[in-house]
Amino acid sequence: MKIRIKFRKYGVMKFIGHLDVMRFFQKAIRRSGLDIVYTEGYSPHQVMSFAAPLGLGLTSDGEYMDIELHSSPEPAEALHRLNEQMVEGIEVVDYRMLKQQSHSAMSVVAAADYEISCRYRPASFFEDSAILEHFLNEEHILIEKKTKKSVQMVDIRPMVYSACMEFIEKKPVLRVRLAAGSSRNLKPELLLDALCTYAGCERGAFDYLIHRTELYADISANEEEVRSFVPLSAYETEAEVCAGM
Amino acid sequence: MRKLALSEELLLQVEKPARYIGNEVNSVMKRKEDVAVRFVMCFPDVYEIGMSHLGIQILYDMFNRWDDIWCERVYSPWPDLDAQMRREHIPLFALESQDPVKAFDFLGITLQYEMCYTNVLQILDLSQIALRAKDRTWDDPIVIGGGPCTYNPEPIAEFFDIFYIGEGETVYRELMDVYIRAKEEGVSREEFLFRASHIPGLYVPSLYEASYDEYGRLTAFTPVREDVPKTVARQVVEDLSAACYPKAPVVPFIKATQDRVVLEILRGCIRGCRFCQAGMVYRPLRERNVEVLKKLAVDMLKNTGHEEISLSSLSSSDYRELSELITFLIENIGSTAVNISLPSLRIDTFSLDVMSKIQDVRKSSLTFAPEAGSQRMRNVINKGLTEEMILEGAGQAFEGGWNKVKLYFMLGLPGETTADLLEIAHLSEKVARRYYEIPKENRNGKCQITASSSFFVPKPFTPFQWAPMNTKKEFLDKAKIVNDEMKRQHNRKSLKYNWHEADLSVLEGVLARGDRKVSSVILRAYEKGCMFDSWSDFFDNQKWMSAFEECGLDPAFYANRERDTGELLPWDFIDIGVSKRFLLNEYERAKQADVTRNCRQGCSGCGAARYKSGVCYENQN
Numbered sequence: 100m101k102i103r104i105k106f107r108k109y110g111v112m113k114f115i116g117h118l119d120v121m122r123f124f125q126k127a128i129r130r131s132g133l134d135i136v137y138t139e140g141y142s143p144h145q146v147m148s149f150a151a152p153l154g155l156g157l158t159s160d161g162e163y164m165d166i167e168l169h170s171s172p173e174p175a176e177a178l179h180r181l182n183e184q185m186v187e188g189i190e191v192v193d194y195r196m197l198k199q200q201s202h203s204a205m206s207v208v209a210a211a212d213y214e215i216s217c218r219y220r221p222a223s224f225f226e227d228s229a230i231l232e233h234f235l236n237e238e239h240i241l242i243e244k245k246t247k248k249s250v251q252m253v254d255i256r257p258m259v260y261s262a263c264m265e266f267i268e269k270k271p272v273l274r275v276r277l278a279a280g281s282s283r284n285l286k287p288e289l290l291l292d293a294l295c296t297y298a299g300c301e302r303g304a305f306d307y308l309i310h311r312t313e314l315y316a317d318i319s320a321n322e323e324e325v326r327s328f329v330p331l332s333a334y335e336t337e338a339e340v341c342a343g344m
Numbered sequence: 345m346r347k348l349a350l351s352e353e354l355l356l357q358v359e360k361p362a363r364y365i366g367n368e369v370n371s372v373m374k375r376k377e378d379v380a381v382r383f384v385m386c387f388p389d390v391y392e393i394g395m396s397h398l399g400i401q402i403l404y405d406m407f408n409r410w411d412d413i414w415c416e417r418v419y420s421p422w423p424d425l426d427a428q429m430r431r432e433h434i435p436l437f438a439l440e441s442q443d444p445v446k447a448f449d450f451l452g453i454t455l456q457y458e459m460c461y462t463n464v465l466q467i468l469d470l471s472q473i474a475l476r477a478k479d480r481t482w483d484d485p486i487v488i489g490g491g492p493c494t495y496n497p498e499p500i501a502e503f504f505d506i507f508y509i510g511e512g513e514t515v516y517r518e519l520m521d522v523y524i525r526a527k528e529e530g531v532s533r534e535e536f537l538f539r540a541s542h543i544p545g546l547y548v549p550s551l552y553e554a555s556y557d558e559y560g561r562l563t564a565f566t567p568v569r570e571d572v573p574k575t576v577a578r579q580v581v582e583d584l585s586a587a588c589y590p591k592a593p594v595v596p597f598i599k600a601t602q603d604r605v606v607l608e609i610l611r612g613c614i615r616g617c618r619f620c621q622a623g624m625v626y627r628p629l630r631e632r633n634v635e636v637l638k639k640l641a642v643d644m645l646k647n648t649g650h651e652e653i654s655l656s657s658l659s660s661s662d663y664r665e666l667s668e669l670i671t672f673l674i675e676n677i678g679s680t681a682v683n684i685s686l687p688s689l690r691i692d693t694f695s696l697d698v699m700s701k702i703q704d705v706r707k708s709s710l711t712f713a714p715e716a717g718s719q720r721m722r723n724v725i726n727k728g729l730t731e732e733m734i735l736e737g738a739g740q741a742f743e744g745g746w747n748k749v750k751l752y753f754m755l756g757l758p759g760e761t762t763a764d765l766l767e768i769a770h771l772s773e774k775v776a777r778r779y780y781e782i783p784k785e786n787r788n789g790k791c792q793i794t795a796s797s798s799f800f801v802p803k804p805f806t807p808f809q810w811a812p813m814n815t816k817k818e819f820l821d822k823a824k825i826v827n828d829e830m831k832r833q834h835n836r837k838s839l840k841y842n843w844h845e846a847d848l849s850v851l852e853g854v855l856a857r858g859d860r861k862v863s864s865v866i867l868r869a870y871e872k873g874c875m876f877d878s879w880s881d882f883f884d885n886q887k888w889m890s891a892f893e894e895c896g897l898d899p900a901f902y903a904n905r906e907r908d909t910g911e912l913l914p915w916d917f918i919d920i921g922v923s924k925r926f927l928l929n930e931y932e933r934a935k936q937a938d939v940t941r942n943c944r945q946g947c948s949g950c951g952a953a954r955y956k957s958g959v960c961y962e963n964q965n
Contacts (some may be wrong), residue, residue: 111348111366115362116362126369126595126650142683143681184649186369304356304357305352305353
């Protein structure tokens with residue numbers, strides 16, 4: 100049976116990279132005693148896949164991984180057993196069975212929400228909301244994207260689904276929903292580069308705190324429609340809910 | 345939530361920030377208010393190397409079982425962070441509490457190889473602890489060293505307050521109690537060190553004085569006070585099965601060099617190879633009870649989630665219940681996708697059968713360590729491996745489907761001739777030839793025989809402790825002789841030969857048998873920027889050589905000189921249990937190419953029997 104697990108990553112665990120988080124979970128699952136399925140062959144590995152890697156330095160309330168088990172305890176019990184094996188900075192918040200004919204989180208992830216705040220003095224576009232407004236009114240926003248081989252011009256505007264400025268405890272926070280996944284993917288850092296260029300300021304390497312809040316699957320009927328999304332925890336999962344929060 | 349010692353900006357700038365944040369599974373958090381002694385254990389190399397070390401995991405577990413002690417860890421900051429810490433005057437900190445090392449009661453440093461000595465100074469320097477022990481006050485932690493290099497601690501004696509000679513499981517509790525009492529009584533640091541010097545196995549360098557003759561040779565080594573012991577006796581665990589062992593070792597987030605459960609099945613070695621320090625200083629061979637090991641294996645895998653378990657020892661084949669242990673592991677653990685790895689195993693029918701069960705034959709290679717090419721030379725070094733045994737083992741392996749063999753040799757062994765060197769190539773050729781004797785249809789393509797040679801470094805407390813080491817030129821000339829001969833072999837296309845870096849070996853030779861004077865060179869080299877010397881990217885021989893020159897010391901005096909057997913050696917004040925008489929006798933036998941039987945074939949009276957344990961008493965109960 101396939102299981103979708105949602106977890107938070109916070110505190111000092113932001114310094115643990117994606118591959119090491121995977122290794123951490125592989126060992127945690129072994130410690131928890133969950134009856135995970137292994138691949139065949141001389142070097143068997145656990146059937147486990149993550150929805151979307153989270154960059155070093157970012158925190159998240161909405162990370163997902165799918166695993167396959169031979170058998171599972173009650174979701175509440177499984178959640179408890181997993182959390183017993185976590186360290187400070189990783190918490191499992193949701194554990195759900197996937198439907199029979201389901202797709203992996205990695206293949207269906209289509210969007211991600213982020214909360215971006217300023218570590219130091221707020222940048223101009225945080226204080227002057229008109230900048231963001233104008234930015235979003237642009238039809239195309241071309242930026243340079245460096246790959247290993249070449250530098251390409253990419254239009255990132257279609258990958259910004261929404262963006263707005265909010266105040267949380269009197270501090271300005273930029274909330275965005277960006278394309279995520281294998282076909283289209285926009286890293287929040289790239290959006291910040293574009294915004295900084297647009298606002299005419301420099302982006303310092305550590306100016307922003309980026310926090311992912313949720314990952315979504317796309318349930319729009321077709322390309323033309325206004326996009327509609329559901330969180331991965333509600334996509335192709337069984338109705339019975341066990342939320343840890 | 346714990347507050348980190350380093351800022352987020354800094355952590356995101358350096359390579360692998362996970363090295364510095366602690367928080368690992370099974371790491372131990374206590375409240376500093378609840379403990380009497382704070383101990384920080386250091387492996388002076390990068391985190392991934394240090395976290396792979398079994399000794400620290402054992403001591404970390406032992407200390408933290410005591411309610412009144414909190415033991416934490418620290419490793420060498422990588423040069424990228426090192427530079428930032430110096431620039432911003434950030435003090436080095438322990439991983440668990442993130443508190444400055446300087447605030448601790450003890451800084452324990454494990455000394456596993458000589459090339460870490462400049463890293464010891466880096467640790468002290470970044471911790472803002474005075475580099476020389478004589479300059480320290482009660483504001484500094486007590487700096488204590490342990491591990492194999494303490495069998496000649498003299499080159500680094502000036503940097504340590506105490507050395508712990510022997511196995512860590514024995515007298516640390518006593519030291520902690522003496523420390524707690526000294527603190528309660530408010531005595532001076534000197535008084536505490538004096539008291540510590542009376543605990544068996546503890547060596548306080550400041551309480552001893554060395555004098556030298558006009559050539560620089562040691563003439564006397566004596567305590568500065570009448571009431572300080574003249575010799576320091578190595579500490580030995582008598583019952584390994586009863587000794588503490590971590591059931592839940594710390595599991596790093598990033599991949600450590602040793603990313604697996606390590607099960608120490610035995611300690612010591614019966615073989616008595618004359619070049620091998622470990623084979624002498626860990627005597628007698630003591631086995632851990634097989635039932636204890638089975639339980640440990642299960643518990644450790646469960647508590648860590650590791651996917652691999654490795655047996656650790658100097659020679660696993662000498663564990664008498666190996667077959668039972670391996671069968672248990674295969675039947676009870678192998679089924680849960682756990683890899684079993686068996687290093688230091690003699691290649692024979694049993695081990696090949698086991699290996700074919702637990703690994704992919706086509707991918708794995710077999711390793712033999714003949715150490716020398718000719719039988720004469722193997723007799724000189726007392727390596728009880730014959731050509732027949734190698735060819736028989738290799739032949740069986742080839743017929744079992746293996747086609748990769750690694751052969752380890754040493755160059756520069758005492759009494760080595762050109763004929764001995766040529767035999768390295770010839771032996772490699774014979775192994776290859778054995779492979780091609782198998783009919784073409786039954787073999788698996790070409791074979792790959794890789795011969796590697798390291799340069800022999802004479803070590804203290806071995807029969808070769810008096811022997812001269814080769815110079816760099818001699819080493820490289822020898823490597824060339826072997827390499828040329830390899831190219832003349834019929835199956836040369838199946839043979840590969842590589843050899844170690846010579847400069848590093850020569851320096852290791854100096855540090856291994858150096859005296860107190862050498863500490864000025866180490867300090868000078870560090871001041872010139874030497875660090876991470878065991879990493880070829882960072883090793884700078886030029887700096888070291890100019891440090892020797894500036895300190896007026898000649899590396900050849902330490903490395904290349906044959907010592908008179910009557911000369912007082914810098915490490916003679918340590919009593920390892922194996923007598924100097926035995927070592928000397930072995931040195932003489934080596935010159936005659938006489939083989940000495942191993943401990944199970946019969947006792948040769950080395951002296952280790954006084955520990956009343958292990959192989960010395962195997963058949964007497």
